[in-house]
Amino acid sequence: MRTNRDEEFRAFVLARRADLVRSATLLTAGDRHLAEDVVQATLTALYVNWPKYRGADNPPAYARRCLVNALIDEKRRPWRQRERSIDVLRDSVRPMGPLGGGHPFQAPGLDHDGEQVEAMYEALRALPPRMRAVLVFRYFHDLSVADTAEALSCSQGNVKSQAARAIDRLRARLSGELTVPHQLNGASHV
Protein backbone atom coordinates (compact mmCIF):
# COMPACT_ATOMS: atom_id res chain seq x y z
CA MET A 1 0.00 0.00 0.00
CA ARG A 2 1.38 3.36 -1.01
CA THR A 3 1.20 6.19 1.48
CA ASN A 4 1.76 9.90 1.20
CA ARG A 5 5.12 9.36 2.76
CA ASP A 6 5.97 6.84 0.05
CA GLU A 7 4.88 9.12 -2.75
CA GLU A 8 6.68 12.13 -1.39
CA PHE A 9 9.78 10.12 -0.71
CA ARG A 10 9.74 8.61 -4.17
CA ALA A 11 9.49 12.07 -5.71
CA PHE A 12 12.30 13.27 -3.50
CA VAL A 13 14.55 10.38 -4.53
CA LEU A 14 13.85 10.92 -8.21
CA ALA A 15 14.58 14.61 -7.93
CA ARG A 16 17.46 14.63 -5.49
CA ARG A 17 19.24 11.29 -5.50
CA ALA A 18 21.65 12.23 -8.27
CA ASP A 19 22.63 15.38 -6.41
CA LEU A 20 23.14 13.42 -3.24
CA VAL A 21 25.37 10.97 -5.06
CA ARG A 22 27.41 13.80 -6.54
CA SER A 23 27.81 15.40 -3.13
CA ALA A 24 28.62 12.08 -1.51
CA THR A 25 31.21 11.34 -4.16
CA LEU A 26 33.03 14.52 -3.25
CA LEU A 27 32.51 13.98 0.47
CA THR A 28 34.05 10.54 0.13
CA ALA A 29 36.81 11.88 -2.10
CA GLY A 30 35.83 9.73 -5.03
CA ASP A 31 35.07 6.50 -3.19
CA ARG A 32 31.95 5.65 -5.14
CA HIS A 33 31.10 2.50 -3.22
CA LEU A 34 31.22 4.40 0.03
CA ALA A 35 29.32 7.27 -1.57
CA GLU A 36 26.51 4.90 -2.56
CA ASP A 37 26.44 3.46 0.96
CA VAL A 38 26.28 6.94 2.41
CA VAL A 39 23.46 7.97 0.10
CA GLN A 40 21.48 4.85 0.94
CA ALA A 41 21.93 5.48 4.65
CA THR A 42 20.93 9.09 4.17
CA LEU A 43 17.78 8.22 2.27
CA THR A 44 16.84 5.59 4.83
CA ALA A 45 17.22 8.09 7.64
CA LEU A 46 15.19 10.63 5.71
CA TYR A 47 12.36 8.16 5.10
CA VAL A 48 12.18 7.19 8.75
CA ASN A 49 12.27 10.81 9.83
CA TRP A 50 10.14 12.10 6.99
CA PRO A 51 7.79 14.15 9.19
CA LYS A 52 10.79 15.86 10.71
CA TYR A 53 12.31 16.50 7.31
CA ARG A 54 9.07 18.00 6.01
CA GLY A 55 8.66 20.12 9.11
CA ALA A 56 12.22 21.35 9.16
CA ASP A 57 12.78 25.09 8.78
CA ASN A 58 15.29 24.32 6.07
CA PRO A 59 14.64 20.85 4.58
CA PRO A 60 17.64 20.92 2.21
CA ALA A 61 19.89 21.72 5.15
CA TYR A 62 18.31 18.86 7.07
CA ALA A 63 19.05 16.50 4.19
CA ARG A 64 22.64 17.72 3.96
CA ARG A 65 23.09 17.19 7.68
CA CYS A 66 21.81 13.64 7.27
CA LEU A 67 24.35 13.12 4.50
CA VAL A 68 27.25 14.29 6.63
CA ASN A 69 26.06 12.25 9.60
CA ALA A 70 25.77 9.19 7.40
CA LEU A 71 29.29 9.72 6.13
CA ILE A 72 30.69 10.05 9.62
CA ASP A 73 28.72 7.02 10.79
CA GLU A 74 29.96 4.95 7.88
CA LYS A 75 33.52 5.86 8.67
CA ARG A 76 33.06 4.83 12.29
CA ARG A 77 32.18 1.32 11.33
CA PRO A 78 34.97 -0.94 12.48
CA TRP A 79 34.79 -3.14 9.41
CA ARG A 80 35.66 -0.20 7.24
CA GLN A 81 39.38 0.28 6.92
CA ARG A 82 39.23 3.12 4.48
CA GLU A 83 41.14 5.57 6.63
CA ARG A 84 44.10 3.27 6.47
CA SER A 85 43.93 3.05 2.71
CA ILE A 86 43.71 6.83 2.55
CA ASP A 87 47.00 7.06 4.39
CA VAL A 88 48.58 4.82 1.82
CA LEU A 89 47.18 6.89 -1.01
CA ARG A 90 48.39 10.02 0.66
CA ASP A 91 51.96 8.85 0.30
CA SER A 92 51.48 8.00 -3.33
CA VAL A 93 49.95 11.23 -4.51
CA ARG A 94 51.45 12.28 -7.77
CA PRO A 95 52.62 15.89 -7.55
CA MET A 96 51.00 18.16 -10.05
CA GLY A 97 52.92 20.08 -12.63
CA PRO A 98 54.15 23.59 -12.04
CA LEU A 99 52.51 26.63 -13.53
CA GLY A 100 53.30 27.39 -17.13
CA GLY A 101 53.49 23.79 -18.27
CA GLY A 102 49.97 23.31 -19.56
CA HIS A 103 47.12 23.22 -17.10
CA PRO A 104 48.30 24.19 -13.63
CA PHE A 105 46.67 21.12 -12.06
CA GLN A 106 47.80 18.75 -14.67
CA ALA A 107 50.35 16.14 -13.89
CA PRO A 108 53.46 16.25 -16.06
CA GLY A 109 52.94 14.43 -19.29
CA LEU A 110 49.25 13.87 -18.69
CA ASP A 111 46.59 15.63 -20.64
CA HIS A 112 43.05 14.60 -19.85
CA ASP A 113 40.30 15.39 -17.42
CA GLY A 114 40.52 12.04 -15.69
CA GLU A 115 43.90 12.90 -14.28
CA GLN A 116 42.64 16.22 -13.00
CA VAL A 117 39.68 14.59 -11.37
CA GLU A 118 41.84 11.98 -9.73
CA ALA A 119 44.22 14.66 -8.51
CA MET A 120 41.30 16.49 -6.98
CA TYR A 121 40.06 13.32 -5.29
CA GLU A 122 43.51 12.68 -3.88
CA ALA A 123 43.68 16.21 -2.55
CA LEU A 124 40.26 15.79 -0.98
CA ARG A 125 41.30 12.50 0.61
CA ALA A 126 43.99 14.34 2.50
CA LEU A 127 41.35 16.43 4.27
CA PRO A 128 39.46 15.34 7.38
CA PRO A 129 35.80 14.52 6.59
CA ARG A 130 34.29 17.61 8.16
CA MET A 131 36.81 19.91 6.51
CA ARG A 132 36.01 18.21 3.24
CA ALA A 133 32.33 18.78 3.91
CA VAL A 134 32.91 22.48 4.49
CA LEU A 135 34.71 22.69 1.19
CA VAL A 136 31.99 20.82 -0.69
CA PHE A 137 29.14 22.80 0.81
CA ARG A 138 30.83 26.16 0.36
CA TYR A 139 32.34 25.77 -3.08
CA PHE A 140 30.36 23.00 -4.73
CA HIS A 141 26.91 23.83 -3.44
CA ASP A 142 27.70 27.56 -3.13
CA LEU A 143 26.18 27.61 0.32
CA SER A 144 26.67 30.63 2.51
CA VAL A 145 28.75 30.38 5.64
CA ALA A 146 25.53 30.40 7.67
CA ASP A 147 23.92 27.61 5.67
CA THR A 148 27.09 25.54 5.79
CA ALA A 149 27.24 26.03 9.53
CA GLU A 150 23.64 24.89 9.83
CA ALA A 151 24.26 21.82 7.69
CA LEU A 152 27.23 20.86 9.80
CA SER A 153 25.81 21.92 13.15
CA CYS A 154 28.77 24.10 13.92
CA SER A 155 29.55 27.79 14.26
CA GLN A 156 30.09 30.14 11.36
CA GLY A 157 33.54 30.89 12.66
CA ASN A 158 34.34 27.23 12.51
CA VAL A 159 33.17 27.08 8.90
CA LYS A 160 35.39 30.02 7.97
CA SER A 161 38.47 28.62 9.62
CA GLN A 162 37.89 25.13 8.23
CA ALA A 163 37.38 26.53 4.74
CA ALA A 164 40.57 28.57 4.96
CA ARG A 165 42.57 25.60 6.12
CA ALA A 166 41.05 23.38 3.45
CA ILE A 167 42.00 25.84 0.72
CA ASP A 168 45.52 26.14 2.06
CA ARG A 169 45.91 22.39 2.05
CA LEU A 170 44.48 22.07 -1.44
CA ARG A 171 46.86 24.70 -2.71
CA ALA A 172 49.81 22.94 -1.16
CA ARG A 173 48.58 19.63 -2.43
CA LEU A 174 47.85 20.68 -5.96
CA SER A 175 50.99 22.78 -6.29
CA GLY A 176 49.29 25.44 -8.34
CA GLU A 177 47.28 28.58 -8.15
CA LEU A 178 43.74 28.02 -7.10
CA THR A 179 41.10 30.64 -7.50
CA VAL A 180 38.32 30.54 -4.99
CA PRO A 181 35.03 32.37 -5.27
CA HIS A 182 35.20 35.03 -2.58
CA GLN A 183 31.80 36.54 -3.10
CA LEU A 184 29.92 33.71 -1.43
CA ASN A 185 28.34 35.51 1.47
CA GLY A 186 31.13 36.07 3.87
CA ALA A 187 33.61 33.70 2.43
CA SER A 188 36.83 33.03 4.15
CA HIS A 189 39.98 34.96 3.46
CA VAL A 190 40.96 32.89 0.48
Next chain:
Amino acid sequence: MSDLTELLHRAADAVPVAPAASVVDDDLARGRRALARSRQIRWTAAPIGLGAAAVAGLIFAVPHLTTATPGSVAVGDAPAPSTTTTTTISSTAPRNLDAAISLVAYTGAQPAGYTVDRVPDGWVVQGVDPYSLVIAPVGAKDTDPSSFVGKITIGKANQGEIEVERPGPQHKLRVGDVTARLFTFPRPEGPQAGARAEQQRVHASPRPDDPEGTRGLLLPVGKGAYLIFQLPGTLHWDDATVAAFAAGVHMTPRARSAAG
Protein backbone atom coordinates in the same frame (compact mmCIF):
# COMPACT_ATOMS: atom_id res chain seq x y z
CA MET B 1 44.86 29.27 -12.87
CA SER B 2 41.99 26.96 -12.03
CA ASP B 3 38.74 27.57 -10.27
CA LEU B 4 37.97 25.44 -7.25
CA THR B 5 34.26 25.34 -7.96
CA GLU B 6 34.89 24.22 -11.51
CA LEU B 7 37.24 21.50 -10.36
CA LEU B 8 34.75 20.23 -7.81
CA HIS B 9 31.97 20.14 -10.40
CA ARG B 10 34.21 18.32 -12.80
CA ALA B 11 35.04 15.74 -10.15
CA ALA B 12 31.40 15.33 -9.13
CA ASP B 13 30.23 15.09 -12.72
CA ALA B 14 32.41 12.07 -13.24
CA VAL B 15 29.77 9.92 -11.58
CA PRO B 16 26.62 8.53 -13.18
CA VAL B 17 23.36 10.29 -12.42
CA ALA B 18 19.60 9.76 -12.87
CA PRO B 19 18.39 6.91 -10.69
CA ALA B 20 16.67 3.99 -12.35
CA ALA B 21 13.21 2.99 -11.14
CA SER B 22 14.65 -0.10 -9.46
CA VAL B 23 17.07 2.07 -7.50
CA VAL B 24 14.20 4.23 -6.26
CA ASP B 25 12.25 1.09 -5.33
CA ASP B 26 15.22 -0.21 -3.38
CA ASP B 27 15.59 3.09 -1.52
CA LEU B 28 11.92 3.01 -0.63
CA ALA B 29 12.12 -0.60 0.53
CA ARG B 30 15.08 0.17 2.77
CA GLY B 31 13.22 3.09 4.27
CA ARG B 32 10.15 0.98 4.91
CA ARG B 33 12.16 -1.73 6.57
CA ALA B 34 13.90 0.76 8.80
CA LEU B 35 10.60 2.38 9.73
CA ALA B 36 9.05 -0.99 10.47
CA ARG B 37 11.96 -1.85 12.73
CA SER B 38 11.58 1.47 14.47
CA ARG B 39 7.87 0.92 15.07
CA GLN B 40 8.26 -2.65 16.14
CA ILE B 41 11.04 -1.59 18.40
CA ARG B 42 12.83 -4.09 20.43
CA TRP B 43 10.39 -6.92 19.71
CA THR B 44 12.96 -8.77 17.76
CA ALA B 45 16.58 -7.81 17.55
CA ALA B 46 18.92 -5.04 18.50
CA PRO B 47 17.88 -1.42 18.07
CA ILE B 48 18.41 -0.12 14.56
CA GLY B 49 20.96 2.40 15.58
CA LEU B 50 22.87 0.20 17.93
CA GLY B 51 26.37 1.47 17.52
CA ALA B 52 28.92 -0.77 15.97
CA ALA B 53 31.05 -0.59 19.06
CA ALA B 54 28.06 -1.59 21.13
CA VAL B 55 27.53 -4.58 18.89
CA ALA B 56 31.15 -5.47 19.34
CA GLY B 57 30.72 -5.07 23.06
CA LEU B 58 27.77 -7.43 23.05
CA ILE B 59 29.78 -10.01 21.20
CA PHE B 60 32.44 -9.83 23.86
CA ALA B 61 29.95 -9.86 26.71
CA VAL B 62 27.78 -12.66 25.36
CA PRO B 63 29.89 -15.30 23.71
CA HIS B 64 26.97 -17.04 22.03
CA LEU B 65 25.79 -13.86 20.33
CA THR B 66 27.34 -14.04 16.91
CA THR B 67 24.71 -12.38 14.75
CA ALA B 68 25.70 -8.77 14.86
CA THR B 69 23.72 -6.62 12.49
CA PRO B 70 25.99 -5.36 9.72
CA GLY B 71 23.14 -3.38 8.26
CA SER B 72 22.68 -1.29 11.33
CA VAL B 73 23.48 2.37 11.22
CA ALA B 74 25.91 3.52 13.84
CA VAL B 75 25.08 6.92 15.24
CA GLY B 76 26.21 9.30 17.89
CA ASP B 77 29.29 9.05 19.95
CA ALA B 78 31.06 5.77 20.28
CA PRO B 79 29.14 3.96 23.00
CA ALA B 80 30.62 2.19 25.93
CA PRO B 81 30.68 -1.58 25.65
CA SER B 82 27.58 -3.38 26.75
CA THR B 83 27.63 -5.18 30.01
CA THR B 84 25.65 -7.97 31.52
CA THR B 85 24.90 -8.39 35.14
CA THR B 86 23.55 -11.24 37.15
CA THR B 87 22.29 -9.35 40.17
CA THR B 88 19.45 -11.49 41.47
CA ILE B 89 16.51 -9.84 43.08
CA SER B 90 14.48 -11.11 45.95
CA SER B 91 12.22 -14.11 45.86
CA THR B 92 12.36 -17.22 43.73
CA ALA B 93 9.26 -18.84 45.20
CA PRO B 94 6.60 -20.17 42.80
CA ARG B 95 3.97 -17.64 41.97
CA ASN B 96 0.67 -17.34 40.21
CA LEU B 97 1.47 -16.52 36.60
CA ASP B 98 -1.71 -14.44 36.32
CA ALA B 99 -0.90 -12.34 39.34
CA ALA B 100 0.67 -8.96 39.05
CA ILE B 101 4.36 -8.91 39.80
CA SER B 102 5.15 -6.54 42.59
CA LEU B 103 8.03 -4.12 42.74
CA VAL B 104 11.00 -4.47 45.01
CA ALA B 105 13.89 -2.14 45.70
CA TYR B 106 16.83 -2.60 43.40
CA THR B 107 19.98 -3.17 45.42
CA GLY B 108 22.49 -4.14 42.75
CA ALA B 109 25.04 -1.97 41.03
CA GLN B 110 23.47 0.79 39.02
CA PRO B 111 23.92 0.26 35.31
CA ALA B 112 25.60 3.00 33.32
CA GLY B 113 23.29 4.91 31.02
CA TYR B 114 20.22 4.33 33.16
CA THR B 115 19.56 3.87 36.86
CA VAL B 116 16.66 2.08 38.50
CA ASP B 117 15.14 2.39 41.95
CA ARG B 118 12.78 -0.58 41.74
CA VAL B 119 12.50 -3.74 39.67
CA PRO B 120 9.84 -6.46 39.43
CA ASP B 121 10.17 -9.07 42.13
CA GLY B 122 12.21 -11.96 40.75
CA TRP B 123 13.60 -10.06 37.80
CA VAL B 124 17.20 -9.07 37.11
CA VAL B 125 19.03 -6.49 35.13
CA GLN B 126 20.12 -8.65 32.22
CA GLY B 127 22.03 -6.16 30.13
CA VAL B 128 22.66 -2.53 29.58
CA ASP B 129 24.40 -0.31 27.12
CA PRO B 130 23.89 3.36 26.26
CA TYR B 131 20.96 2.39 24.04
CA SER B 132 18.90 0.16 26.28
CA LEU B 133 18.44 -1.29 29.72
CA VAL B 134 17.05 -4.82 29.69
CA ILE B 135 15.36 -6.41 32.70
CA ALA B 136 14.32 -10.06 32.51
CA PRO B 137 12.93 -12.75 34.81
CA VAL B 138 15.42 -14.74 36.85
CA GLY B 139 16.21 -17.94 35.00
CA ALA B 140 14.83 -16.71 31.69
CA LYS B 141 15.77 -19.08 28.90
CA ASP B 142 16.56 -16.16 26.69
CA THR B 143 19.74 -14.79 28.19
CA ASP B 144 20.63 -12.69 25.19
CA PRO B 145 20.53 -9.03 26.30
CA SER B 146 20.01 -7.93 22.71
CA SER B 147 16.78 -9.90 22.49
CA PHE B 148 13.88 -8.03 24.05
CA VAL B 149 10.93 -10.39 23.70
CA GLY B 150 9.12 -10.81 26.99
CA LYS B 151 11.47 -8.48 28.80
CA ILE B 152 11.34 -4.97 30.10
CA THR B 153 13.35 -2.76 27.80
CA ILE B 154 14.03 0.88 28.44
CA GLY B 155 15.90 3.30 26.24
CA LYS B 156 16.15 6.89 25.21
CA ALA B 157 13.52 7.34 22.53
CA ASN B 158 14.56 8.46 19.08
CA GLN B 159 12.55 11.01 17.12
CA GLY B 160 10.67 8.37 15.19
CA GLU B 161 9.59 6.63 18.37
CA ILE B 162 8.40 9.93 19.80
CA GLU B 163 6.52 11.14 16.73
CA VAL B 164 5.08 7.96 15.29
CA GLU B 165 1.29 7.71 15.38
CA ARG B 166 0.26 4.75 17.51
CA PRO B 167 -3.09 3.35 16.45
CA GLY B 168 -3.88 1.20 19.50
CA PRO B 169 -5.43 2.20 22.81
CA GLN B 170 -3.46 4.73 24.78
CA HIS B 171 -3.91 7.19 27.55
CA LYS B 172 -2.06 9.68 29.64
CA LEU B 173 -0.44 8.50 32.83
CA ARG B 174 0.89 10.68 35.58
CA VAL B 175 4.41 9.63 36.57
CA GLY B 176 5.81 11.76 39.35
CA ASP B 177 5.35 15.32 38.22
CA VAL B 178 5.23 14.63 34.50
CA THR B 179 2.59 13.20 32.19
CA ALA B 180 3.61 10.14 30.23
CA ARG B 181 1.76 8.29 27.48
CA LEU B 182 0.88 4.63 27.97
CA PHE B 183 0.11 2.68 24.81
CA THR B 184 0.08 -0.84 23.42
CA PHE B 185 2.62 -1.92 20.86
CA PRO B 186 1.00 -3.24 17.70
CA ARG B 187 1.78 -6.74 16.65
CA PRO B 188 4.17 -6.89 13.70
CA GLU B 189 2.40 -6.06 10.48
CA GLY B 190 2.03 -8.34 7.51
CA PRO B 191 4.58 -8.49 4.74
CA GLN B 192 5.08 -5.35 2.75
CA ALA B 193 6.47 -4.97 -0.70
CA GLY B 194 10.20 -4.99 -0.65
CA ALA B 195 10.46 -5.94 2.96
CA ARG B 196 9.97 -9.68 2.69
CA ALA B 197 13.22 -10.73 4.30
CA GLU B 198 12.76 -8.37 7.19
CA GLN B 199 9.20 -9.51 7.77
CA GLN B 200 10.23 -13.14 7.70
CA ARG B 201 12.66 -12.34 10.43
CA VAL B 202 9.94 -10.62 12.42
CA HIS B 203 7.45 -13.45 12.05
CA ALA B 204 10.05 -16.03 12.97
CA SER B 205 10.47 -14.38 16.34
CA PRO B 206 8.52 -15.51 19.36
CA ARG B 207 5.73 -13.28 20.57
CA PRO B 208 5.26 -12.15 24.12
CA ASP B 209 3.14 -14.78 25.83
CA ASP B 210 0.44 -12.53 27.14
CA PRO B 211 -3.15 -11.78 26.24
CA GLU B 212 -3.00 -8.07 26.71
CA GLY B 213 -0.03 -7.36 24.50
CA THR B 214 3.14 -5.55 25.24
CA ARG B 215 2.62 -2.05 26.48
CA GLY B 216 4.82 0.93 25.95
CA LEU B 217 5.35 4.10 27.86
CA LEU B 218 6.77 7.37 26.61
CA LEU B 219 8.07 9.26 29.60
CA PRO B 220 9.30 12.86 29.31
CA VAL B 221 12.70 13.22 30.93
CA GLY B 222 13.71 16.72 29.95
CA LYS B 223 13.48 19.18 27.15
CA GLY B 224 12.41 17.19 24.12
CA ALA B 225 13.80 13.95 25.54
CA TYR B 226 11.82 10.84 26.37
CA LEU B 227 12.43 7.42 27.75
CA ILE B 228 10.55 4.66 26.00
CA PHE B 229 9.58 1.58 27.98
CA GLN B 230 8.57 -1.84 26.71
CA LEU B 231 6.52 -3.60 29.37
CA PRO B 232 5.47 -7.19 28.64
CA GLY B 233 1.89 -8.04 29.53
CA THR B 234 3.12 -10.93 31.69
CA LEU B 235 3.83 -8.35 34.37
CA HIS B 236 0.07 -7.78 34.75
CA TRP B 237 0.77 -4.30 35.98
CA ASP B 238 -1.93 -1.76 36.57
CA ASP B 239 -1.34 1.88 35.77
CA ALA B 240 -0.24 2.69 39.30
CA THR B 241 2.47 0.02 39.24
CA VAL B 242 3.64 1.15 35.81
CA ALA B 243 3.88 4.69 37.14
CA ALA B 244 5.71 3.59 40.27
CA PHE B 245 8.22 1.62 38.25
CA ALA B 246 8.73 4.34 35.65
CA ALA B 247 9.23 6.97 38.31
CA GLY B 248 12.23 5.02 39.54
CA VAL B 249 14.02 4.88 36.19
CA HIS B 250 16.45 7.67 35.42
CA MET B 251 18.50 8.46 32.38
CA THR B 252 22.14 9.50 32.70
CA PRO B 253 24.14 11.59 30.21
CA ARG B 254 25.61 8.40 28.79
CA ALA B 255 22.26 7.30 27.40
CA ARG B 256 21.91 7.35 23.64
CA SER B 257 18.87 6.93 21.44
CA ALA B 258 18.82 4.21 18.84
CA ALA B 259 18.50 5.84 15.44
CA GLY B 260 15.29 5.18 13.62
